[in-house]
Amino acid sequence: MSKMGKWLLIFGITALVGAILFGISVAAFGVKDNNYGISIGDKDISIFNIGGTAMNFLPGNSGIHFREDVTTIDFDFEANKDYDKSFDASGLKDIQIALASCNADITCTSGSTASLTYRTGNAKTYFSAELRDGVLQITEKAASVFNIGAFKSSSLTLSLPEKLYESVKFELASGSIKATGLTADSLKAQAASGSMELGVFADSIDLDIASGKMTVTNCTDKTVNNIDIDAASGSITMNGFGADSTKVDLASGNVTLNDISGSVNVELASGKVNLNYAEWNGALGIDLMSGKVEAVLPEGSGAAVEFEKASGSINIALDGESVSLSKGGNATIGGSNVQNVKAHTMSGSISIHN
Numbered sequence: 018m019s020k021m022g023k024w025l026l027i028f029g030i031t032a033l034v035g036a037i038l039f040g041i042s043v044a045a046f047g048v049k050d051n052n053y054g055i056s057i058g059d060k061d062i063s064i065f066n067i068g069g070t071a072m073n074f075l076p077g078n079s080g081i082h083f084r085e086d087v088t089t090i091d092f093d094f095e096a097n098k099d100y101d102k103s104f105d106a107s108g109l110k111d112i113q114i115a116l117a118s119c120n121a122d123i124t125c126t127s128g129s130t131a132s133l134t135y136r137t138g139n140a141k142t143y144f145s146a147e148l149r150d151g152v153l154q155i156t157e158k159a160a161s162v163f164n165i166g167a168f169k170s171s172s173l174t175l176s177l178p179e180k181l182y183e184s185v186k187f188e189l190a191s192g193s194i195k196a197t198g199l200t201a202d203s204l205k206a207q208a209a210s211g212s213m214e215l216g217v218f219a220d221s222i223d224l225d226i227a228s229g230k231m232t233v234t235n236c237t238d239k240t241v242n243n244i245d246i247d248a249a250s251g252s253i254t255m256n257g258f259g260a261d262s263t264k265v266d267l268a269s270g271n272v273t274l275n276d277i278s279g280s281v282n283v284e285l286a287s288g289k290v291n292l293n294y295a296e297w298n299g300a301l302g303i304d305l306m307s308g309k310v311e312a313v314l315p316e317g318s319g320a321a322v323e324f325e326k327a328s329g330s331i332n333i334a335l336d337g338e339s340v341s342l343s344k345g346g347n348a349t350i351g352g353s354n355v356q357n358v359k360a361h362t363m364s365g366s367i368s369i370h371n
Contacts, residue, residue, distance in 0.1 A: 096139045097169070102146075106131035106178050110151035112201075115188040117142065117159040118211075119171045123196040125179040132176045138169040159190075189213060189229075198236055206231065208251075222258070226251045226270075233258070240279075246272060261299075265290060267308075283310055285365070294318075303360040303367055305329065312369045319351030320369060322358045329362030334370040 107129035114121070118140070131153070135144055143158045157171065170192055182201040187194055189208045197216040204219035212230040218237040222244045228251045235241075235257035244263040246253055250270045259278035266284045273291040274281075280299030283290050286306045297318040303310050314320075314335065322342065324331050330343045335351025342348060349355065360367055 096137055099134055099136045100144075101132065101134040103130055103132040104148060105129060106148065106153070108151050109148065109153055109178065110183045112153050112177070112182055112185045114155045114175075114186070114194070116155075116157045116173070116190065116192055116194070118191040119157050119173050120192050121173040121175065121194045121196075123175045123177065123194070123199065125177050125198040127179055129178050131178060134174040136172045136174075138171040140169075140171075142171055144171075185217070185219065187213065187215075200237070206233070222260075224248075224253060226253060232256070248272060259295060285310060297354055297356055300357040300359070301369075303358075303362075305360070305362040305365045305367065307363065307365045309365055310367045312367075314351075314369065314371055316371055317352040317354050318371065319349065319353060319355035320358045321347075321349045321355050322360070322369075323347050325361045327362065328364045329366055331360055331362070331367040331369070333368075336371065 109131065114123075118138075133146060133155070135146075140159065144156070146153070146155045148154075155173070155175070157173075177199070179198060180200075182199070184203045185199060185201040185205070187196075187206045187208075189206075189211050191209070191211045193212045193214070194206075195214045199215070199217045201217070201219045203221040203223075204215075204217055205223040205225075206213055206215065207225040208229045208231060209227045210229045213232070215231070215233045216236045217233065218235055218239060218241070220242045222233070222241060224231060224233065224245070225247045227249045230251055231253045233253075233255045238257075240259040240261070242261050244255070244258060244260045246255075246263075246265045246267075248266070248270050249268045252271045252273075254273045254275070255277075256275045258274070259276065261279045263274065263277060263279060263281045265272050265274075265282070267286065267288055267290060269287045271289050271291075273293070275293045276295040277292060278294060278296035278298055280301070281292060282302040283292075284304045285308050287308045289309045289311070292301075292310070292312040294312065294314050297314045301312065301320075316336065318335055320333060320335060322331065322333060324342045324345050324347070326345045330341060332341045333339065333348070333350050338350045340348050340350050358369065
C-alpha cells in the first residue's frame with residue numbers, strides 16, 4: 018500500500034474510533050443528589066429544594082458547592098431555565114470546556130471575576146463547572162441520544178478575565194462555540210460536529226475536526242509558533258495566523274488559511290486546501306492523493322520546485338513566468354524571493370501563483 022493509502026486508512030480508522038468513543042462519553046449520564054446546597058469551607062450555610070420537575074419527569078434539583086479551594090456547580094435541571102453564578106477567577110490558568118449539544122458564547126473582560134449562565138433546553142442534561150487549582154472545567158453531557166418532539170439546545174454564556182492563559186481546550190459534540198478576545202500559550206479545539214467561531218491567539222494551536230465548521234481568527238497582530246490541523250471532513254478557515262510552522266492533514270473537506278507565513282506542510286487525501294500567503298518566507302511541502310491545493314503568493318515571490326508524481330499536475334505562474342510540470346521534474350521560476358517547494362501527487366492538481 019502506498020504511503021498516502023496507509024495514511025488515509027490509519028486516519029479513517031482513528032477518526033471512526035474517536036467518533037464512537039466520543040459518542041459514548043457524550044451519551045453517558047449521571048444524576049447528582051436531589052438537594053441544592055451551598056457551602057463555604059466545611060460549613061453549610063443553606064440547604065433547600067428548588068422544586069419543579071426534572072426533564073425526565075422525575076423529581077430533580079441542582080447543587081452548587083463552594084469551598085475555599087474548589088468551586089463546583091452541578092445541575093440536575095428543569096427545562097428552559099437560567100442557572101447563573103459569578104466567582105473569583107484571579108488564579109485561573111487553564112480552561113477546559115466540553116459540550117454535548119450547546120450554543121456557547123465566551124468573552125473576555127477586565128477584572129478578576131468570571132461569570133457564567135447556563136440555560137437549559139428541552140432535553141435532559143448533566144452540567145458541571147469546577148474551578149480547582151487554577152483549572153476551570155466545564156462539562157455538559159446528554160442524558161440520552163433520543164428526544165421526543167422538537168429539540169431545543171442549551172446555551173452557555175461565559176465571561177472570563179482578560180489575560181494570557183496557559184492553556185485553553187474546547188471539545189464540541191454538536192452545537193456551537195463562539196469565543197472572542199481569548200489569549201493563551203496553547204489552544205486545542207476538537208469538534209465532532211457543529212461549529213466553532215474563535216477570535217483568539219495562542220502560540221501553539223491544534224485543531225481537530227471530524228465534521229462541521231471551524232473559523233479561527235487571530236485577535237492580535239502576533240505570529241504564532243506552530244499550527245497543527247487534522248480534519249476528517251468539514252471545513253476549517255484560519256485568518257491572520259502567520260506561523261513558524263503549519264501542518265495540515267486533511268482526509269476530506271476544505272481548509273483555507275488566509276494571511277499565512279512560515280513553513281507549511283500539507284497532506285491531502287481528498288478535498289481542497291487554499292493557502293493565501295501574507296509573507297513568502299518558508300518551505301512548502303505537499304503530499305497529495307487526490308483533490309486540489311492552491312497557493313497564492315505575494316508579488317516578487319519565486320519557487321524552486323521539486324515535483325514527483327504518479328498522476329496529476331502542478332502549474333506555477335509567478336511574476337510573469339509560468340510552467341506546467343505534468344510529467345514531474347524540477348523548475349525554478351518567479352521573482353527573487355525564492356523558497357523551496359517539494360510536491361508529490363498520486364492524483365489531483367496543485368496551483369501556485371501570484
